[in-house]
Amino acid sequence: MTNTIEELVVTAEKLGCRISTLVKEQEAKSKGCTEEELFLKMKSYLEVMKQAANKGVQSEIRSISGITGGEGKKLWGARSKALSGEIIAKAAARAMAVSNVNASMGRIVAAPTAGSCGIVPGAVLTVGEILLKTDDEVVDSLFTAAAVGRIIALNATLAGAEGGCQAECGAASAMAAAAIVELAGGSPRQTSHAVAIALKAVMGLVCDPVAGLVEVPCVKRNAMGAAEAILAADLALAGIESVIPADEVISAMKEVGRMMSDKLKETAMGGVAATPTGKKLSEKIRNF
Amino acid sequence: MDIFDIIGPVMIGPSSSHTAGAVRLGNLARKILGEEPKKAKIILFNSFARTGRGHGTDKAVIAGLLGFTPDEERIKTAFEEARRRGLAYQLFTGEIDESLHPNTVTFELEGTSKKTQVTGCSIGGGRVKVTAIDGFDVEFSGGYPTIITVHKDRPGIVASVTAHLAHEGINIAQMRVSRKKRGQEALMVIETDDKLPETIKEVLENIKDIHRVITFSE
Structure with a gap:
C-alpha cells in the first residue's frame, strides 16, 4: 500500500503502468482477493453513480427539508447555452443532481463523503462521455481517485468536522482531477500535479452547512468542485506543474484544518450558516 | 484503510x-x-x-x-x-x-x-x-460476530463460556463483562473473529446460571 502521492507516482513510473493498475494490484494482494472482484465491486458503484446522476438531471428532486432541489435539472436544461461550455455545465449539473438525490434520501455512493458525493461522478462521468471512454476505463479511473482519497485520509482528513469543506469537497475535487488525468491519458506525474492544484484552490474552505444539513451551501459547492476538478486536470495535462508538491499540500491542508475554528467545521455556527438568512432557515427547519 | x-x-x-x-x-x-x-x-x-x-x-x-x-x-x-x-x-x-x-x-x-x-x-x-x-454499560460495534449473555454474577461463568468457544476454535477479538451489583445479574459481550456456529446459542443457554443468550453476525 502506498502512503504518499510521491510513492504512488514513482512506483507507477518505475513499473511503467497507470496508477489504477498499481492500485488494483496492491489492493487485491493486501485483501487476498482477485482484481476482478475489486473491479466488479467498483463497477457496481459506478452504476449507482450513473443512476443518481440521471435521476437528478431528469427530474426535479427536492430535499426533505425543502430548502434545496432541482438545481441539477435546471443547469442540465441550460447546458447548451452555458458560457463555461457544455462540458463544465454537464459535469456541474450531474454533480448537483447526485447531491439533490442525496438530500432527498436517495441512493448514492459516498465519494469520499455523502456531502461531497456529487463531485467525482459529475466530473468523471462527463469526461468519460466526452472522451468516448468505455465503462471499464471509467471504473479503472475510480481506483486512481480512491487511492488519492486514501492518501489524503491517511495524511490529513476527509471529515468536514475535522478539516472543514477542503477535506470533503476539496478532497473529492482532487480525487476527480486525478481520475480525469488518467482518463485523458496523462502521466502519473501529471496526476499528482492535478491533485495539488485542485487542493490548493480550496485550501481553507470552511464547512458551514445551514441548519447542519448537507444542502446549503453543499449542493452548489459540489457543482464548483466538479468544474474545478476538470480545470485542474486541464492545467496538469497542459504541462503546468504545481510548485508545491502534492504531499506537502496535503500536509498544509491538515494543518489549516487544525488551525480552523470549530465554528467553521460542520457545527453550523459560522460561515453562511451564521448569516441572518441562514439562521432564519435553520429556525424554520427545526420547527417543521 | x-x-x-x-x-x-x-x-x-x-x-x-x-x-x-x-x-x-x-x-x-x-x-x-x-x-x-x-x-x-x-x-x-x-x-x-x-x-x-x-x-x-x-x-x-x-x-x-x-x-x-x-x-x-x-x-x-x-x-x-x-x-x-x-x-x-x-x-x-x-x-x-x-x-x-x-x-x-x-x-x-x-x-x-x-x-x-x-x-x-x-x-x-x-x-x-x-x-x-x-442498564448495563457495554461498548461494541456490531461489526464482528457477537455473543451477549445475561447471567448470574458468580465465579466460573465466563470460564465456561470461553472454554466452549476455545473448544469450537473460535477466537475472541474483544470481550467485556459488566454488572450492576456484586452477586446479582451480569452482562457479557464477546466479539469474535470467527463465524459462530448455529448451535452455539443453545449450548450456552444450557450452562447453569446463564439466563439469556443473544447471538448475531453482521
Missing part, C-alpha cells in the same frame, strides 16, 4: 452519521431484541434530534428496526412500512445532555415475548457503537 471506504459505501443519503449510522443502530437494537419488534419508544438526543430530523434520522432508526440495510431506498418510506408491519412506534426528543455523544439514541423495544432497552451512538462515517443494554 479499505479503498471502498473512500469511494463507498453505497448508502441512502443525506448523511453517513445521521442516516446510515442511524439505520445501523436500529438494526443492532432489533438483533439484540432477537425477534420482530411490535412496540418501540425511541428517544433521539442532541445532534441526532436537532439536525437529525432534516437528515431523516427518524425514518432511519425505524428502518433499522424493521431490518432494512443502509442502502435500501425504502428507508424513506419506513413510517408507512412500520404501520404495515404492525410496529407501533413513538419518537421523542431527549433533553440536551452534554455527557452523551452528540448522536445518541435510546430504543425501548417490545416483541411478542421479549423486551429490551438499547442505547447507542453514531460515531462518524456510518460507524456505530452500542453503549448500554438493559
Whole structure:
C-alpha cells in the first residue's frame, strides 16, 4: 500500500503502468482477493453513480427539508447555452443532481463523503462521455481517485468536522482531477500535479452547512468542485506543474484544518450558516 | 484503510452519521431484541434530534428496526412500512445532555415475548457503537460476530463460556463483562473473529446460571 502521492507516482513510473493498475494490484494482494472482484465491486458503484446522476438531471428532486432541489435539472436544461461550455455545465449539473438525490434520501455512493458525493461522478462521468471512454476505463479511473482519497485520509482528513469543506469537497475535487488525468491519458506525474492544484484552490474552505444539513451551501459547492476538478486536470495535462508538491499540500491542508475554528467545521455556527438568512432557515427547519 | 471506504459505501443519503449510522443502530437494537419488534419508544438526543430530523434520522432508526440495510431506498418510506408491519412506534426528543455523544439514541423495544432497552451512538462515517443494554454499560460495534449473555454474577461463568468457544476454535477479538451489583445479574459481550456456529446459542443457554443468550453476525 502506498502512503504518499510521491510513492504512488514513482512506483507507477518505475513499473511503467497507470496508477489504477498499481492500485488494483496492491489492493487485491493486501485483501487476498482477485482484481476482478475489486473491479466488479467498483463497477457496481459506478452504476449507482450513473443512476443518481440521471435521476437528478431528469427530474426535479427536492430535499426533505425543502430548502434545496432541482438545481441539477435546471443547469442540465441550460447546458447548451452555458458560457463555461457544455462540458463544465454537464459535469456541474450531474454533480448537483447526485447531491439533490442525496438530500432527498436517495441512493448514492459516498465519494469520499455523502456531502461531497456529487463531485467525482459529475466530473468523471462527463469526461468519460466526452472522451468516448468505455465503462471499464471509467471504473479503472475510480481506483486512481480512491487511492488519492486514501492518501489524503491517511495524511490529513476527509471529515468536514475535522478539516472543514477542503477535506470533503476539496478532497473529492482532487480525487476527480486525478481520475480525469488518467482518463485523458496523462502521466502519473501529471496526476499528482492535478491533485495539488485542485487542493490548493480550496485550501481553507470552511464547512458551514445551514441548519447542519448537507444542502446549503453543499449542493452548489459540489457543482464548483466538479468544474474545478476538470480545470485542474486541464492545467496538469497542459504541462503546468504545481510548485508545491502534492504531499506537502496535503500536509498544509491538515494543518489549516487544525488551525480552523470549530465554528467553521460542520457545527453550523459560522460561515453562511451564521448569516441572518441562514439562521432564519435553520429556525424554520427545526420547527417543521 | 479499505479503498471502498473512500469511494463507498453505497448508502441512502443525506448523511453517513445521521442516516446510515442511524439505520445501523436500529438494526443492532432489533438483533439484540432477537425477534420482530411490535412496540418501540425511541428517544433521539442532541445532534441526532436537532439536525437529525432534516437528515431523516427518524425514518432511519425505524428502518433499522424493521431490518432494512443502509442502502435500501425504502428507508424513506419506513413510517408507512412500520404501520404495515404492525410496529407501533413513538419518537421523542431527549433533553440536551452534554455527557452523551452528540448522536445518541435510546430504543425501548417490545416483541411478542421479549423486551429490551438499547442505547447507542453514531460515531462518524456510518460507524456505530452500542453503549448500554438493559442498564448495563457495554461498548461494541456490531461489526464482528457477537455473543451477549445475561447471567448470574458468580465465579466460573465466563470460564465456561470461553472454554466452549476455545473448544469450537473460535477466537475472541474483544470481550467485556459488566454488572450492576456484586452477586446479582451480569452482562457479557464477546466479539469474535470467527463465524459462530448455529448451535452455539443453545449450548450456552444450557450452562447453569446463564439466563439469556443473544447471538448475531453482521
